[in-house]
Amino acid sequence: MRTVNFEPLTRAERMYLPEILRGLGTTLRHLFTKPNFAVQYPEEKRPPVPGFHGEHYLKKDAEGRPKCVACFLCSTICPARCIHIEAGPSPYPDRDKVPVKFEIHMLVCIYCGLCEEACPCDAIALSPRHFTVVDNRQDAIRGLDRLLADCPEPPGGTFRIPGHRTRNELMNEGPTADLARRAGA
Numbered sequence: 001m002r003t004v005n006f007e008p009l010t011r012a013e014r015m016y017l018p019e020i021l022r023g024l025g026t027t028l029r030h031l032f033t034k035p036n037f038a039v040q041y042p043e044e045k046r047p048p049v050p051g052f053h054g055e056h057y058l059k060k061d062a063e064g065r066p067k068c069v070a071c072f073l074c075s076t077i078c079p080a081r082c083i084h085i086e087a088g089p090s091p092y093p094d095r096d097k098v099p100v101k102f103e104i105h106m107l108v109c110i111y112c113g114l115c116e117e118a119c120p121c122d123a124i125a126l127s128p129r130h131f132t133v134v135d136n137r138q139d140a141i142r143g144l145d146r147l148l149a150d151c152p153e154p155p156g157g158t159f160r161i162p163g164h165r166t167r168n169e170l171m172n173e174g175p176t177a178d179l180a181r182r183a184g185a
């Protein structure tokens with residue numbers, strides 16, 4: 001067991017002022033000698049770490065059509081129940097349904113990424129973009145048009161924002177690769 005013996009305060013320490021000045025001196029010394037790690041958010045943003053879960057987007061296929069086939073798997077698995085989908089008849093011959101309404105409530109979402117994992121069509125993904133600040137709750141509900149417009153990929157492309165890997169890709173790499181990356185190896 002470690003015992004700490006407190007020395008009785010000297011007269012100067014009991015006056016407090018010299019100690020306050022000494023503390024301010026330490027602050028000033030660090031101000032000019034230590035590097036500044038502060039990020040001036042929101043003007044500056046840290047680059048997202050690989051696998052960061054940010055705002056969602058919906059992908060398009062090579063013909064520019066939404067990849068989503070309105071199967072409801074993402075909304076079924078969503079633990080926060082924040083995905084609302086309404087399906088309609090498909091104008092395309094290769095699928096039965098398309099989403100006519102696809103909404104995600106970004107304030108309710110917990111950014112777990114399960115929707116991305118569950119999707120059988122690789123139609124929904126979480127980007128590395130932080131949630132955009134809104135000034136009313138209604139704007140936090142992202143609809144089909146916005147989710148499709150937010151897609152950073154060209155139609156039919158794969159996700160190629162530098163440094164970003166989807167949750168599935170990270171899991172395929174295995175825990176060893178993930179630990180090595182976190183350690184900076």
Ligand code: SF4
Pocket residue numbers: 074077078079080081082083104108109110111112113114115116
């Ligand atoms: S990230 Fe998780 S909580 Fe958010 S919509 Fe997807 S499944 Fe739901």
Ligand code: SF4
Pocket residue numbers: 067068069070071072073074075085118119120121122123124
């Ligand atoms: S995004 Fe994927 S999982 Fe969700 S309804 Fe569309 S196809 Fe199904």
